[in-house]
Amino acid sequence: xxxxxxxxxxxxxxxxxxxxxxxxxxxxxxxxxxxxxxxxxxxxxxxxxxxxxxxxxxxxxxxxxxxxxxxxxxxxxxxxxxxxxxxxxxxxxxxxxxxxxxxxxxxxxxxxxxxxxxxxxxxxxxxxxxxxxxxxxxxxxxxxxxxxxxxxxxxxxxxxxxxxxxxxxxxxxxxxxxxxxxxxxxxxxxxxxxxxxxxxxxxxxxxxxxxxxxxxxxxxxxxxxxxxxxxxxxxxxxxxxxxxxxxxxxxxxxxxxxxxxxxxxxxxxxxxxxxxxxxxxxxxxxxxxxxxxxxxxxxxxxxxxxxxxxxxxxxxxxxxxxxxxxxxxxxxxxxxxxxxxxxxxxxxxxxxxxxxxxxxxxxxxxxxxxxxxxxxxxxxxxxxxxxxxxxxxxxxxxxxxxxxxxxxxxxxxxxxxxxxxxxxxxxxxxxxxxxxxxxxxxxxxxxxxxxxxxxxxxxxxxxxxxxxxxxxxxxxxxxxxxxxxxxxxx
Amino acid sequence: xxxxxxxxxxxxxxxxxxxxxxxxxxxxxxxxxxxxxxxxxxxxxxxxxxxxxxxxxxxxxxxxxxxxxxxxxxxxxxxxxxxxxxxxxxxxxxxxxxxxxxxxxxxxxxxxxxxxxxxxxxxxxxxxxxxxxxxxxxxxxxxxxxxxxxxxxxxxxxxxxxxxxxxxxxxxxxxxxxxxxxxxxxxxxxxxxxxxxxxxxxxxxxxxxxxxxxxxxxxxxxxxxxxxxxxxxxxxxxxxxxxxxxxxxxxxxxxxxxxxxxxxxxxxxxxxxxxxxxxxxxxxxxxxxxxxxxxxxxxxxxxxxxxxxxxxxxxxxxxxxxxxxxxxxxxxxxxxxxxxxxxxxxxxxxxxxxxxxxxxxxxxxxxxxxxxxxxxxxxxxxxxxxxxxxxxxxxxxxxxxxxxxxxxxxxxxxxxxxxxxxxxxxxxxxxxxxxxxxxxxxxxxxxxxxxxxxxxxxxxxxxxxxxxxxxxxxxxxxxxxxxxxxxxxx
Numbered sequence: 001x002x003x004x005x006x007x008x009x010x011x012x013x014x015x016x017x018x019x020x021x022x023x024x025x026x027x028x029x030x031x032x033x034x035x036x037x038x039x040x041x042x043x044x045x046x047x048x049x050x051x052x053x054x055x056x057x058x059x060x061x062x063x064x065x066x067x068x069x070x071x072x073x074x075x076x077x078x079x080x081x082x083x084x085x086x087x088x089x090x091x092x093x094x095x096x097x098x099x100x101x102x103x104x105x106x107x108x109x110x111x112x113x114x115x116x117x118x119x120x121x122x123x124x125x126x127x128x129x130x131x132x133x134x135x136x137x138x139x140x141x142x143x144x145x146x147x148x149x150x151x152x153x154x155x156x157x158x159x160x161x162x163x164x165x166x167x168x169x170x171x172x173x174x175x176x177x178x179x180x181x182x183x184x185x186x187x188x189x190x191x192x193x194x195x196x197x198x199x200x201x202x203x204x205x206x207x208x209x210x211x212x213x214x215x216x217x218x219x220x221x222x223x224x225x226x227x228x229x230x231x232x233x234x235x236x237x238x239x240x241x242x243x244x245x246x247x248x249x250x251x252x253x254x255x256x257x258x259x260x261x262x263x264x265x266x267x268x269x270x271x272x273x274x275x276x277x278x279x280x281x282x283x284x285x286x287x288x289x290x291x292x293x294x295x296x297x298x299x300x301x302x303x304x305x306x307x308x309x310x311x312x313x314x315x316x317x318x319x320x321x322x323x324x325x326x327x328x329x330x331x332x333x334x335x336x337x338x339x340x341x342x343x344x345x346x347x348x349x350x351x352x353x354x355x356x357x358x359x360x361x362x363x364x365x366x367x368x369x370x371x372x373x374x375x376x377x378x379x380x381x382x383x384x385x386x387x388x389x390x391x392x393x394x395x396x397x398x399x400x401x402x403x404x405x406x407x408x409x410x411x412x413x414x415x416x417x418x419x420x421x422x423x424x425x426x427x428x429x430x431x432x433x434x435x436x437x438x439x440x441x442x443x444x445x446x447x448x449x450x451x452x453x454x455x456x457x458x459x460x461x462x463x464x465x466x467x468x469x470x471x472x473x474x475x476x477x478x479x480x481x482x483x484x485x486x487x488x489x490x
Numbered sequence: 491x492x493x494x495x496x497x498x499x500x501x502x503x504x505x506x507x508x509x510x511x512x513x514x515x516x517x518x519x520x521x522x523x524x525x526x527x528x529x530x531x532x533x534x535x536x537x538x539x540x541x542x543x544x545x546x547x548x549x550x551x552x553x554x555x556x557x558x559x560x561x562x563x564x565x566x567x568x569x570x571x572x573x574x575x576x577x578x579x580x581x582x583x584x585x586x587x588x589x590x591x592x593x594x595x596x597x598x599x600x601x602x603x604x605x606x607x608x609x610x611x612x613x614x615x616x617x618x619x620x621x622x623x624x625x626x627x628x629x630x631x632x633x634x635x636x637x638x639x640x641x642x643x644x645x646x647x648x649x650x651x652x653x654x655x656x657x658x659x660x661x662x663x664x665x666x667x668x669x670x671x672x673x674x675x676x677x678x679x680x681x682x683x684x685x686x687x688x689x690x691x692x693x694x695x696x697x698x699x700x701x702x703x704x705x706x707x708x709x710x711x712x713x714x715x716x717x718x719x720x721x722x723x724x725x726x727x728x729x730x731x732x733x734x735x736x737x738x739x740x741x742x743x744x745x746x747x748x749x750x751x752x753x754x755x756x757x758x759x760x761x762x763x764x765x766x767x768x769x770x771x772x773x774x775x776x777x778x779x780x781x782x783x784x785x786x787x788x789x790x791x792x793x794x795x796x797x798x799x800x801x802x803x804x805x806x807x808x809x810x811x812x813x814x815x816x817x818x819x820x821x822x823x824x825x826x827x828x829x830x831x832x833x834x835x836x837x838x839x840x841x842x843x844x845x846x847x848x849x850x851x852x853x854x855x856x857x858x859x860x861x862x863x864x865x866x867x868x869x870x871x872x873x874x875x876x877x878x879x880x881x882x883x884x885x886x887x888x889x890x891x892x893x894x895x896x897x898x899x900x901x902x903x904x905x906x907x908x909x910x911x912x913x914x915x916x917x918x919x920x921x922x923x924x925x926x927x928x929x930x931x932x933x934x935x936x937x938x939x940x941x942x943x944x945x946x947x948x949x950x951x952x953x954x955x956x957x958x959x960x961x962x963x964x965x966x967x968x969x970x971x972x973x974x975x976x977x978x979x980x
Binding site for chain 1: 504505506514517518521522554557558559560572574575587588589590591592593594595596598599600601602603617619622623625630631634637638641650651652671672674676677678681686687689690693694697698699701715718719722769770771774777784785786799800803804807809810811812813814815826827828829830835836837838839840843846847849850851852853854855856857858859870873959
């Protein structure tokens with residue numbers, strides 16, 4: 001008889017039933033060739049004694065193995081390992097390594113990537129991010145309250161697990177009203193789709209609009225996750241300069257005249273990364289180009305809801321674009337929740353196709369979360385939250401502006417943005433950002449070395465200094481670290 | 491002077507500031523060519539009188555327009571429409587139709603689709619779904635409680651908006667333990683990725699493993715959303731029969747010998763749609779094939795956690811597969827939350843690539859929800875929920891079995907499943923399901939006409955009868971409607 005006492009080790013602290021542990025080990029022994037087809041197992045009484053277990057436990061384990069076809073009861077002889085299993089080679093008794101331990105033997109595609117990571121901080125929790133909202137200001141409690149009242153209403157429970165690829169219907173129609181009031185968008189419910197953040201909308205729209213080898217116009221520099229997504233789709237990117245008035249529309253038109261352009265990606269407010277806004281003049285000209293050449297345009301308006309110096313210009317999508325603008329935005333930014341919520345606006349036929357594609361990669365959104373957000377839109381919570389956070393973020397922008405001017409004027413160049421959550425700050429070439437980021441991390445400040453903002457182009461030695469998530473004390477602490485790193489002070 | 495009173499209509503009930511409404515309409519008038527470059531606007535006092543608004547409101551609107559470069563103040567002459575805007579053709583004064591109203595003028599890809607929709611119900615809320623959990627049993631309150639305690643802990647708030655493409659770290663490590671206990675999976679944290687439901691995992695894995703024109707082995711019939719996903723990726727599907735012992739492994743091997751197979755998709759427990767489980771013998775044989783031919787296999791184990799007749803067989807992923815099995819599962823089903831949560835297990839290099847791809851289409855998951863689920867795993871809530879719901883679902887399976895045998899035995903064929911949430915029920919050819927579904931809908935029962943289960947193959951005239959979400963009273967009500975429709979009784 002095999003030394004079952006050493007082969008079958010029971011973990012009495014495990015949450016798994018003991019009889020299942022016995023059965024599981026037996027299966028492993030069969031698979032490893034230790035127990036061979038046709039071999040008889042010890043009687044339950046004998047094995048129970050060996051393993052110091054109750055006999056009923058062994059009986060249960062054997063019953064389990066029978067029900068799973070691993071062993072068969074033979075009259076008067078006991079339990080036999082099933083003979084119709086392919087024979088496998090016997091192995092040694094070492095604990096087997098994970099089958100996942102080795103390099104995969106199959107081949108798989110490589111995905112384009114960028115240097116997005118922040119320097120890992122040694123101590124402290126200070127982070128300069130890309131332009132995130134301050135989650136401490138978010139109406140999380142109110143959102144949870146809405147969630148609770150939805151689940152307590154049995155009428156709602158029924159449909160929590162159902163849902164379409166285009167999002168929760170209540171949220172769709174609240175968003176329709178919201179976009180009409182805030183952006184003057186003239187749309188119907190079937191023009192709108194709720195997505196997992198703006199990123200999913202970019203991916204879906206681009207996947208439908210382009211195929212490998214197509215020409216796509218983007219800004220230079222451009223939002224890196226959009227770039228990565230277009231690279232993944234295999235398009236050829238035509239990079240058009242972005243200056244202080246936004247994207248160079250003359251250059252865009254030139255490209256449209258000479259090449260078959262399959263898509264254009266534009267960020268009309270607070271261009272990412274440089275935060276410039278498309279001027280009124282260029283905006284008109286761009287609309288004219290879009291109409292004349294019938295170019296589908298993804299307008300990524302990720303932080304429209306945050307504007308300080310003046311009210312935002314209405315998006316391209318609200319003007320006369322001949323139906324060619326796919327308008328994308330984010331609720332994640334506006335709410336400051338950890339929820340990823342975005343939206344996409346387009347012609348109904350396009351949205352319907354995007355919803356079908358969405359189902360392939362993500363059957364549906366979270367009905368409960370989405371409906372709770374719809375309630376917050378309907379009862380004015382989001383409106384109030386935006387008013388409050390716009391005021392606070394404006395103060396933080398001004399505070400950052402003040403600190404940069406006072407403390408680092410000779411080192412940095414920047415233009416306070418008209419809105420949004422980050423200031424684009426470039427550093428003098430004497431101070432390479434990757435080195436600054438590394439030293440800052442040692443002092444407890446995590447920040448980007450700026451590599452990601454130069455993805456695919458010349459190094460810019462700049463970064464988006466997200467001010468929205470940092471209060472005055474934290475902003476000051478960030479500048480203190482930066483100054484210490486740059487001036488070499490104690 | 492233009493009739494501004496009719497051109498600028500103010501909605502006093504709107505949440506938008508009145509001065510912004512005035513500015514917005516002015517911009518529209520400039521864009522529509524009603525107001526032309528170089529033209530002067532009326533003085534603020536005059537316009538205020540016309541519009542019956544306070545003069546300060548008009549001044550604010552003009553300031554807004556100046557700050558946006560639409561108009562320029564000219565000394566002693568007032569406000570002039572900026573001249574550096576491209577001239578646009580004047581139009582009539584009709585309310586413009588939505589730019590999204592027409593058929594899009596640009597072209598875009600078509601996505602494969604299947605007839606998934608349920609018949610819309612005329613009255614009543616009775617639904618036979620595909621095999622969904624009962625959301626009424628889900629630990630929603632406990633999940634909300636965890637969410638609340640996370641947001642009340644400022645240490646957590648900091649990282650709610652950060653996150654990696656492979657999921658919340660706490661959930662990853664809780665899942666690692668959970669999968670080890672329940673499935674005997676021998677993995678590390680970097681072998682695991684949290685996704686939006688199993689569907690996202692299927693999409694990501696397949697996108698990395700195959701390209702257009704590749705051969706992929708699937709069951710016949712097969713889970714339709716997997717089929718659709720593979721169609722979208724442009725592969726050639728080789729359909730292998732699935733009988734009462736699962737997929738025909740001899741047929742699989744034959745294909746492996748003759749063709750270069752890029753991937754295989756298999757559902758070893760409760761095959762979708764027919765709910766059969768791969769026999770122990772075929773399972774061993776399949777593992778041998780996987781090792782010999784080094785074929786990457788997506789093992790979709792969507793409802794492993796629900797087993798009634800015997801404990802589940804451990805997945806292929808837990809056996810000796812040479813690192814070739816990408817194991818996919820769902821927490822959505824196990825929890826019964828509306829959250830979409832799934833996971834994917836594979837070699838670390840593969841998981842890392844999948845996480846990069848995931849960021850293109852969905853930057854990250856919802857940290858708050860994921861961490862709350864991790865807490866429920868850690869404190870045993872999910873374990874208890876599974877025990878409770880397994881018991882209830884088993885009773886419901888038995889009740890459905892009883893009802894079908896008693897009331898529709900001559901019309902239906904089925905085999906009570908060993909686990910899961912649905913029974914595969916085929917109807918006699920005399921009773922075409924699409925017609926039954928249509929008539930049932932008129933009686934308040936929404937159900938599938940079964941078309942979707944035959945996607946890409948011969949019509950099966952069967953459907954998955956999801957029993958888990960229906961209590962005894964509701965199951966009886968469903969059968970009552972079906973009997974009425976089939977027998978033509980009152």
